[in-house]
Amino acid sequence: MSNSSAVLDPVVFELEGFMVAPGYGPLLFLLLLCNFLFVWAGNGAVLVAVATDRRLRRPMFVLMVNLALVDLLGATAVCPHILMHFLYADRSVAVQGPGSQPISYRSISHSLALLQAFAVHTYGVAVQTVLAAMAYDRYVAVCEPLLYHTIMTPLRVFWLCFWSWFSAFVFIGILFGLHSGTRFCGTLIQHVYCSNRGILQLSCDPTPINNYYGLVMTYTVSTSVFLVTAFSYARILLAVLGRGGLDPVQTRSKALQTCSSHLLVYVLYNLASVIIVISYRFPALAPNIKKLFSILFIIVPPAVNPLVYGLVSRELRSAICRQLNRVAPKRHS
Template identity: 55%
Template sequence: MQHKARLQGLRWAPLKQPITFVLEGFYVPPGYGSLLFFLALLDFVVVLLGNGTVILIIIIDRSLHRPMFVMICNLAVCDLLGVIAVTPRFMIHFLTGQRRIAYSHAIAQAFCVHTYGVAVQTILCAMAYDRYIAVCEPLRYHSIMTSTRLIFSCALAWFIALLCIGVLFYFHIDVPLCGNIIQHVYCSNRAILKLACLSMSWSLSTSVFIVIAFSYIKILQATVTKGKADSSIRSKAFQTCASHLVVYVLFEIATTIIVLSHRFPSMSQNIKKFCSILFTIIPPAVNPIIYGLVSTELRKSVIKLFRLTVRQI
């Protein structure tokens, strides 16, 4: 009753379902729509081919059925989730100028984008734990990182991400809305809550950075200590951890740019909006290249599959 009384005192009446949102999107100068569509399509194809190839190679090559590569496969699936949730909507916008999106589609897009953002970090956290065991406890690695623990680690990473986002959306799904223009280029929880009739605020933070940082600090300590007696330990640590660190740093840089872009009010709105989607454009496109360059086994498997395909053609 108190909630209804507060709503009655509002200046604007809550919208009734079915609600159709209007995405503000990018400002597209006349004649540039086709070019932007092509660039978005190019990034989409690169991400699909790169991550799809990584997933396919790891599935069909039994020699890659090991914890590190299984987790890389999970990260590739996560990258596909983020890109598929966002990029097709951009392409439609650039090609046709369509800005409308149904309420259910908006919620689905926001849920997928947030899940992608959290799952990337929880999966990288699981990968950091795996590398910590591999470098700091090499003799016990296979007894610790069993198939059961591997499955549990991957499932836990996805469960935590889905649980966090599920709880977040559970509290906001029925919030009355008094507007339908989303001032963003994609649907997010925060962008939708800005349309709420009541003042809403909810922040979701993760502490996976602490776990990842702790794991790699321990790896560094073990590398320095053991590397004095055996230089091959330093080489192994670099080969197994470099790609994970690069991927994580790349994702954090992309997300940091989003935060920093809001600190400059004079910055072009198009540039701000572009910065806000970097984390769904750059990491998913670059991650397969990073793992292909660093992992000799994965690179050889890709080359082998490519040669077999060429021979069959």
């Protein structure tokens, strides 16, 4: 039920999920499972490579580790529940005990729904703050190469990472702190994962404070990250165009290579986010298509980011290959 006059206590929500045609569940399960495993394999390889290779313990790679952790957080918050939905799309299981009723695999308790929504929204903010920190790092690397190690000290890198995560936790903590005392008169969340908006749509009472805070927070974070990124790349562009030297073409090519991976990741995330916004401007669009678009930002960037950095960064690619070569002989022995 999506609406009711009765206040529910305790609250058990039900995720609507995708409308899966009979026989397609296993195929969709396999496709998403491959994506989820690829996310863990790619980002896990980045984590292991940086942790085991001292040559990679530099600001750029430390920030890559934080981006990998953010990607794992987002994918892990959403994919397992959708996998269960695909695998048991039309099945139910009975709860033990007298008077038990069948509970669908789409069911999720109020606390778990808040936990999933908190993780998803934290991912959405943290990925932007980490990308802003990476933009600053690239600005210093290109515009102040001689002072790079003086500016990007281990302590400053630590504080960049700390504030990237801390700000995300604080912003989202306040958002869900406003849920306190909310009464629910419905259970059906018309989405494939739990979100602040999806949960509050089932509230018995209007929630204007949460709505206004969510809008202001989203605008503030997105605008701030955009301004930091735009400023960094504007300064980088001016520095590159105005830099001469014995081989200006090679200098500009090296600067472009230094920044291309970060810029591509930033554009990819924002493109996936824009697709979500645009899809909701077309009411006639099929619900399944809207739901698919809504999870692109949480399944595509985490899978693509390790490839982008691995292809652009020769050092990271070499470190991962060395780790694979170390593991290969052990498997054969």
